[in-house]
Amino acid sequence: MGKLDFAPIADTTRRAEIVALLRRAILTGQLEPGQKLNELRIAEQMRVSRAPLREAMRELVQEGILTSIPYAGTFVIDVTAKDIDDAYSLNKVLDEFAIELSWPLRDQRFFDELDRRHEAVKQATRDLDTTRQIETALQLHGLIHEWADNSVLLETWQRLTSRLQMYFALHQRARNEPVPAEDVHEMYVRLLKGADMGAAQRHAREHIGLDFEELLAYARSLEQRCSEGANPDRPGPTRNRPDGS
Amino acid sequence: MGKLDFAPIADTTRRAEIVALLRRAILTGQLEPGQKLNELRIAEQMRVSRAPLREAMRELVQEGILTSIPYAGTFVIDVTAKDIDDAYSLNKVLDEFAIELSWPLRDQRFFDELDRRHEAVKQATRDLDTTRQIETALQLHGLIHEWADNSVLLETWQRLTSRLQMYFALHQRARNEPVPAEDVHEMYVRLLKGADMGAAQRHAREHIGLDFEELLAYARSLEQRCSEGANPDRPGPTRNRPDGS
DNA sequence: AGGAAGCAGATTGTCGACAATCTAACAAGA
């Protein structure tokens, strides 16, 4: 009866840890969009060779949060309003699909996990930990995708989530307010526990939509500010940080 | 007005070429599912160091057609019937979304490109080049995603396409018949040119569905054969998964 | 014989150094 399900042991390769470190730095906004990642400097800071660092960066490039230009460098992706809008509209479709798939699979464990994640959001809200608040809110929404029992969908959603988390973190950094409204989560959880699937799907659209509208407005303002002063013939990220530390 | 829009010059880095080579080998079925990729051997064959090869493999891992187990190796992904089903069902959703987005954006250039790709499929069919037939058929279907003007959707679909192409190539390799039916493409193109968006969406579901049914049946038969006969008839493809027993 | 400990062999992960390329500053010429 020793039915312990052991957690997979930690990937003890430097590459995996570097990926985690970099991803976290990007998703929390510590690395700004467009910023160039200097391999030598990062490798020295992490006390690691460039080989595993470069491999890690390739992974993040394919993950969509870094972009690489041969012989020029690797940069954090730029966030345009269109990107956010694109991600948002696709997210709506995926959410609807995930609810449809996971709906007949809901059971007690699902509801328990739903409550657990909801509680995590509320805890982060009480702690005023905005970064964790974003993280937990996205995990709350991710449950339907995890429960849908469709690996391709889950993978797709996780890829989307990376960007969304980055967007929200940026927004939160600009204005020091938490993005997701509290009581909307309450309704979301209640509808997922209910019997009306269509209502849940509709609510998912409306509710996430509200958050996104604000985010979009912010992104648009950023772009306007950017397009005023910058020379338009050079779309490449030329935001080089003078390292006068 | 010399308004030539130059195509971006080829990425002349070894890494990029290795990625292209490997991807093609996997997608055409030259590298079988589950097969292990020996870094030293491949590097020697390509006359390349292991560094760019490994970076290329990391990209393909994130692209979803390779899977890596630390200190064990990198393998071509296994194809399960469930994977195909998952990819198929998500593809239906994405197709519907892509048609919705691209519908108001259709113009003459769209129709021309549609015809061009349709012609490419027919040419490949005449040439009895089944590999190219699969490739062109997927490109024909990809047009709506390219035209949808949603970068995230396009990226997602391309990721899906990689797997689909691999699945179809496998199926084609097993039974030496072309997978996609000819006249169905005719109908698909006609509906995309027409005025009834709902009809186009519905047809996309049904039509692709037919192809997939056959593919699914094949995959299921493969799995059964695999599960009943555990004899290691081949040393390569039989891959040991870390299972908690 | 059965099973645990230990020893090659092969393969992956990582490192430091070298080569190729880009950027920016500077000089020369129209």
Added chain:
DNA sequence: TCTTGTTAGATTGTCGACAATCTGCTTCCT
């Protein structure tokens, strides 16, 4: 002054070698 060619510095791409880890076989003990 503007453009063009050159050069120096920095950064990325690639290489060969070393270290860490896994696998399979051998060996030894009970």
